[in-house]
Amino acid sequence: MIRKPAAPASGKAKSAAAKSEEKPRKAPAKGAIAGSGKGSGARAAAESAAPPAAKAAGKGAAKARAGAPEAHLTITSKNYSSWSLRGWLICRMAGLPFVEDVLPADDPTTRAELLLMSPSFLVPRLRHGKVDVWDTMAIADYLGEILPESGLLPADIAVRAHCRAISGEMHSGFANLRAALPMNIKGRYPGFKVWAGAQADIDHIVAIWKDCLNRYGGPFLFGKTKTVADAMYAPVCARFVTYDVELDDQCAAYRDHIMALPAMKEWIDGAALEPDELEELDVEF
Numbered sequence: 378m379i380r381k382p383a384a385p386a387s388g389k390a391k392s393a394a395a396k397s398e399e400k401p402r403k404a405p406a407k408g409a410i411a412g413s414g415k416g417s418g419a420r421a422a423a424e425s426a427a428p429p430a431a432k433a434a435g436k437g438a439a440k441a442r443a444g445a446p447e448a449h450l451t452i453t454s455k456n457y458s459s460w461s462l463r464g465w466l467i468c469r470m471a472g473l474p475f476v477e478d479v480l481p482a483d484d485p486t487t488r489a490e491l492l493l494m495s496p497s498f499l500v501p502r503l504r505h506g507k508v509d510v511w512d513t514m515a516i517a518d519y520l521g522e523i524l525p526e527s528g529l530l531p532a533d534i535a536v537r538a539h540c541r542a543i544s545g546e547m548h549s550g551f552a553n554l555r556a557a558l559p560m561n562i563k564g565r566y567p568g569f570k571v572w573a574g575a576q577a578d579i580d581h582i583v584a585i586w587k588d589c590l591n592r593y594g595g596p597f598l599f600g601k602t603k604t605v606a607d608a609m610y611a612p613v614c615a616r617f618v619t620y621d622v623e624l625d626d627q628c629a630a631y632r633d634h635i636m637a638l639p640a641m642k643e644w645i646d647g648a649a650l651e652p653d654e655l656e657e658l659d660v661e662f
């Protein structure tokens with residue numbers, strides 16, 4: 378497993394993160410420490426990725442974090458693992474300082490390590506002090522509860538219900554899109570032929586985005602603050618770039634807005650450093 382601090386928000390968090398990086402449990406896989414050694418850059422990205430409400434919380438929030446338990450997020454490939462990207466973005470959007478524990482996707486011991494940490498065998502998995510939480514939506518709900526000022530979950534109950542509903546659709550649906558257009562951040566397939574089943578999923582996602590952007594005014598799905606819904610659909614934005622999916626101006630602007638977020642750029646830079654030889658992962662993952 379490869380460890381790197383992601384967005385330490387306090388001296389304490391930073392030194393704990395640095396310590397854990399000093400003792401990797403395994404030799405780092407070639408090129409897999411995406412953006413390591415960029416502690417302050419990661420912090421800056423996390424801060425700029427934090428929603429206005431979190432920024433407004435200012436010193437109070439920083440003070441609370443100073444005594445906060447250390448957080449570790451377990452993920453796998455930045456190029457292929459859409460669920461890792463979602464969980465990672467959710468932590469960033471919540472303003473949670475965390476250490477990234479990267480399980481190399483091509484390492485045969487990965488599943489054994491996962492079994493020890495995540496009862497579902499799956500990533501992302503968050504350990505926050507004594508709290509263990511796996512499954513992307515559960516991580517979002519947990520962080521929404523402990524960091525409500527982040528705006529990760531909208532404050533208004535009806536809007537929050539809407540946000541959870543479209544996030545849930547992504548969590549449990551769009552199987553055709555996921556199978557036919559697997560996330561591959563580095564890949565580019567100009568003129569990719571989308572089959573009818575996947576196109577139906579794309580059409581439904583476009584309808585969801587347009588409804589949200591029209592109702593809440595953008596630039597995010599629920600208005601001015603990033604929410605869990607933006608994290609859930611971020612890998613879809615990446616797929617639309619990879620597979621050259623045609624969008625109308627409104628949805629193209631939303632896709633570009635998400636792809637240009639500092640946190641997304643950091644993730645994409647990390648994906649670029651991963652080795653290319655994971656052809657067997659060029660399927661749903």
Ligand SMILES: N[C@@H](CCC(=O)N[C@@H](CS)C(=O)NCC(=O)O)C(=O)O
Nearest residue numbers: 458459460499500501512513514662
């Ligand atoms: N429903 C889960 C899905 C997580 C998932 O499918 N994770 C994949 C990575 S993208 C995984 O851990 N695969 C590990 C494996 O297959 O060994 C969630 O929301 O977190």
